[in-house]
Every structure is written in structure tokens, then in C-alpha cells.
Amino acid sequence: MSVLSILIADDEALTRLDLKEMLQGAGHIVCGESNNGLKAVELAKSLAPDLAILDVMMPGLDGLETAKIIHSMNIPVLLLTAYSQPNFINRAEKVSVYGYLVKPITERDLLPAIQIAYARWREMQDVRTKLENTQLELQSQKLIARARAILAAREKVSNYDAHQLLIQQAMNLRISVVNLAAQIINQAKDYLQEK
Template sequence: MGKLSILIAEDEPLTRLDLKEMLEGAGYFVCGEANNGNKAVDLAKQLMPDLAILDIKMPGLDGLEVAKILHAMNIPVILLTAYSQQNFINRAEKVSVYSYLIKPITERELLPAVQLTYARWKEMQSVQKELKDTQTKLKSQKIIGHARALLAKQYNISDYEAHQQLVHEAMQYRITLVERASQILKETKREEPHH
């Protein structure tokens, strides 16, 4: 895998410079820097970074508002704050922030946070993909089962025979089983008498 590209949004130039030096020193690529929330969102849309580090208090949109937007763009976020107030932490949890660091930030805290955040995010991606695949599979099985039942009833054959017929027709038409099942369901719908 190539270097992770990271967007930094922090309104204090000195803190921004420190972060950039620590990240680049560790081999990360800082693809963009913003000093306010609106610019951070614009840069994120342009650059599509692998990860974003946002200050909680910024002019324009604050870090949490930006985090919400980036979450919708599927970009993981680490928040920086000068406070460890509970209400901030509660808000951060609601916008799917992966990690937050309290200033002043040291390399010892920053680098593991970046690694962990990205690893957690990748894990989430894999879980979501698995869930989507499972949902697709279930939907397909439901369509196939429905078509099989229709065929069995229509030709007065067993479920097994209906399934074999479905497989045969799918191969004949050079399409997947679920595509043939969907066609059968559509054809049956069209043939149903309208009252």
C-alpha cells in the first residue's frame, strides 16, 4: 500500500506545522491543509484523503460539523481539542469520529492514533461490505425461491425439479440464476389477470 494521504484542518498555523512535520516524518503524505472548516470540506472533496485530522474549534464550520460531512464521504476523522469536556466527547461519538487527541499533541500520541483510526476504518469497511453482500445474497435467494415455487405450481412439479429447470434455463440463456428467476417473476406478473 502507498503512503496514507492526510488532510489537516487546524486554524493555528504553528500547530498545523507541528502536525505536518510529525506526520511527514513518520512517512505519511499531507495532501492538504486548511485553516477553517469550509476550506477543509472543499479540500476533502477535491483531494479525497485517506484520513483527516480536524481541530474542534475552527472558524466557519467547526470540527464536528466537518467530521459529519467527511463521514458521509467515507473519510475517517481524528479530532483535536484543547478540552476533554464530556459534552464534546458525546457529540464526537454521534458523528462517528474514530479518535480524538487533546492538545498539545505529541508524536507519541499522534502516530498510534493515525494507525488505529485507519485500521478501525478499514475494519468497518470490510464489515459493511460483508453486510451488503449478505443482504444481496438473501435477496437473491428470496427471488430464486419465489420463482422456483411459481414453476413448481405452474408445471405441477417438485421444488427440486423446479430448481433444476431454473438452473437449466439460466444456463440456456447464459445468465445467472437470480437473473432468470427475476425474469420469471416479471413474466408471471405480466400474465396475471387484472381485476
């Protein structure tokens, strides 16, 4: 497992110390520590850790609300708690945490939980990137199809010939087919508005 920079937030100083020793012993970097949720959010903003480990019960902003905010910063969260009741687990599920450990925490439990939480987060990042790329590709294909239809009607040629014309014009102008398609669509809109 790669070295991670980790933010720890727990209102119990002894727990923070134990966590820090376990994490540093495993080669990770504890980039920040907090005894409350608000400070943890501030540290997450300024330090941009690879992972945050939060206690559920903290003064001010509790761990679940803190997790929600930190998750919105695209930082994976692992929750620690002395509570294993279903209502805490259900709330944790809704704020998109990547792991949930019940105290007392041992190195045997903590290190695999960190590894799995970080791996799941990375998988989600990959899925999100693929989805964004797929959406961009779909938008590009729609633009090209609209431009091809405009060219086919304007030049009175088949869709195939319009597509070939689109490719040839893009090559001649040294721009992408998508950019040319956008230009053709905008020109067609301008033409229709002038009428």
C-alpha cells in the first residue's frame, strides 16, 4: 500500500495518540489532528489529505456532519466510533463514508480498513472519470450528428457524404470535428434568427 497523508479527528487525545502511532508505524503521514469537527473541516481544506479518520461523537460538529463536508471535498472518510447501533451505521451510509470501525481500534483492524477504504475511493474516482468521459463523448456524437444533418440539408447530400465533408473541412481548418460541428450548429442558429 502506498503512503497516505491522513487527517485524524477525535475528541479523545489518547485515541488520537494511539492512531498516530499506528499510522506512522505503518509508514503513513499524519498531516493534521483535531479534537472537533469544525477544526477537522478547516484542516481538510488547508491540508487536502488523502484520507480522513473521524470519530462519530465530537463536540460542535459531529463526525457524521464533518464526514459529509469532507466527502464533498473529494476526500474519503473512515469513521471510528464506540457506537455500533444500526442508526449510526445507517447515517454513516448516507454520508458516503468508506469504512466504519468500532472502538477500541487495533492496528490489525485499522490498517486493512484504511487500505480497503482508500481502494474503494479510488475505484469510485475511476468510475466517475469514466462516466464523465462517456458523457462528453455522447455530447460530442450528438453535436456531430446535428452538424451532419445541417450539412446534408444545406449541401443536398447524403448523411454519409455530409460526414465525409465534415471530416474534410475539419482537417482543412486544422480543428477537431467536434469544434467544427459546434461552429456549424451556431451558424445555423444565427441564420435562423436572422430570418
